[in-house]
Amino acid sequence: MGEFIFHAYVIALRSVGYLLALTCLAASAQTAWHPTHYALLLEPQFASETIAGNLQMDFLLQQQDVSSITLDSGDLHISSVTMGAKVLSFAKQGAALHITLPPGLPIHRIQRIAIRYTGKPGSGLRFDKDSVQVATAFSTSQWMPCLDDPAVRTAFDLTLQLPSGLESVANGAPELPQAQPDGKALHVWRMAQPMPSYLYGFAVGNFVEAEQTVGNTTLKYYGPSTLLDSSKLLQVFADSADMLAFFTRRSGVDYPLPVYSQVLLMGPAAQEMAGFSVMGARYGTRVLADPQAIWLGAHEMAHQWWGNGVTNRSWRHFWLNEGIATFMTAAYMEHRFGKEMYQRQMDAARVKYHAVRDAGQDKSLVFPNWDSPTAADRSLVYDKGAVVLHELRGLLGEEAFWNGLKAYTQMHWGQSVETADFVRAMQATSHQDLSVFFEQWVYAKQSVR
Ligand SMILES: [Zn+2]
Numbered sequence: 001m002g003e004f005i006f007h008a009y010v011i012a013l014r015s016v017g018y019l020l021a022l023t024c025l026a027a028s029a030q031t032a033w034h035p036t037h038y039a040l041l042l043e044p045q046f047a048s049e050t051i052a053g054n055l056q057m058d059f060l061l062q063q064q065d066v067s068s069i070t071l072d073s074g075d076l077h078i079s080s081v082t083m084g085a086k087v088l089s090f091a092k093q094g095a096a097l098h099i100t101l102p103p104g105l106p107i108h109r110i111q112r113i114a115i116r117y118t119g120k121p122g123s124g125l126r127f128d129k130d131s132v133q134v135a136t137a138f139s140t141s142q143w144m145p146c147l148d149d150p151a152v153r154t155a156f157d158l159t160l161q162l163p164s165g166l167e168s169v170a171n172g173a174p175e176l177p178q179a180q181p182d183g184k185a186l187h188v189w190r191m192a193q194p195m196p197s198y199l200y201g202f203a204v205g206n207f208v209e210a211e212q213t214v215g216n217t218t219l220k221y222y223g224p225s226t227l228l229d230s231s232k233l234l235q236v237f238a239d240s241a242d243m244l245a246f247f248t249r250r251s252g253v254d255y256p257l258p259v260y261s262q263v264l265l266m267g268p269a270a271q272e273m274a275g276f277s278v279m280g281a282r283y284g285t286r287v288l289a290d291p292q293a294i295w296l297g298a299h300e301m302a303h304q305w306w307g308n309g310v311t312n313r314s315w316r317h318f319w320l321n322e323g324i325a326t327f328m329t330a331a332y333m334e335h336r337f338g339k340e341m342y343q344r345q346m347d348a349a350r351v352k353y354h355a356v357r358d359a360g361q362d363k364s365l366v367f368p369n370w371d372s373p374t375a376a377d378r379s380l381v382y383d384k385g386a387v388v389l390h391e392l393r394g395l396l397g398e399e400a401f402w403n404g405l406k407a408y409t410q411m412h413w414g415q416s417v418e419t420a421d422f423v424r425a426m427q428a429t430s431h432q433d434l435s436v437f438f439e440q441w442v443y444a445k446q447s448v449r
Pocket residue numbers: 001002003299303321322325
């Protein structure tokens with residue numbers, strides 16, 4: 001996600017509580033059971049800014065005698081949990097939804113439960129009634145019970161029940177909208193590739209759209225129809241095809257989905273999701289005024305590789321998502337606009353990092369936990385993270401650095417990683433012992449310059 005938006009917006013949306021929830025359920029869930037598929041039918045209700053959902057979750061038990069499972073479910077109100085015709089008992093404890101399983105369920109065989117719920121999410125979902133727009137923002141468990149754990153990757157199908165005439169963008173590939181007798185329409189999106197749940201999402205509104213095809217990928221652009229037309233959208237996203245080619249080349253991995261969509265929303269937004277990104281309409285205005293102001297578009301697209309394709313195993317290693325994406329944004333800007341632009345980007349990251357360091361708030365990039373990150377912690381993840389990549393590039397030289405980054409990305413594609421995985425990949429490809437470098441820059445509480 002974009003750093004500034006992260007600071008100003010996600011914090012305001014009680015991210016601390018959300019991130020806390022992320023860390024508490026993972027360990028036990030991964031060993032005892034894991035979800036294999038979510039299928040959600042969701043109806044956003046614009047007048048009341050509420051949602052009604054019916055979630056079908058498939059899962060596998062990995063241990064005998066698991067008596068209950070626990071999901072993250074934000075502030076959602078759970079109406080019922082069923083397994084076929086059986087009604088299951090459940091209890092909500094804060095954000096945790098504990099579901100009691102029938103005894104004697106076999107292990108390693110797919111089980112299916114259905115969860116009906118309603119909610120008026122205070123975070124994770126933003127309605128804009130005036131523009132009839134609704135979009136998700138990072139905190140998936142505020143609009144869908146799920147396992148909020150970046151180490152758990154699950155396939156996801158979403159059906160949105162919407163007033164007719166609205167456009168939707170979500171994860172994966174869309175089917176044609178189906179008109180309903182009540183005048184509403186069902187928008188079905190399917191994503192067969194398992195992805196971490198924090199990357200699930202959707203954006204709905206009165207959008208104008210445009211598209212381009214690059215190789216096997218369709219690039220789709222959406223913006224509020226009141227602000228933009230399709231030729232302006234093509235202008236805003238004129239560099240997208242070049243960005244896609246650049247990140248593909250540097251990662252050594254093709255973009256994995258048939259479509260990548262970029263959506264401009266009314267109000268603030270800066271969030272990558274699986275197969276699409278949302279940004280504020282102001283991003284479009286800025287790029288139309290200054291074609292070099294494409295930092296955010298490049299950053300969110302970079303996450304399709306670093307963040308989405310290769311994901312931090314826990315938020316303690318968040319710098320692997322955000323530091324690499326921030327660095328790769330600068331690398332794209334260098335490719336597009338030249339060395340001086342890269343230097344400017346790196347100088348900006350260094351200035352922000354040094355401000356944190358000079359305030360005595362430098363820390364290891366591997367955090368003991370990410371339960372209540374400060375603004376300085378977030379700056380470290382983005383800015384110190386990018387500076388570390390830049391320093392490593394200087395140390396290794398062009399060939400060894402880019403080969404290492406490519407090897408890291410290819411080796412761990414579709415996986416969740418820790419900092420040690422990154423270190424190993426860079427050492428193996430460069431044939432250098434980088435322990436001193438990583439100790440100084442990443443593991444030590446204060447970097448030595
Ligand atoms: Zn980001």
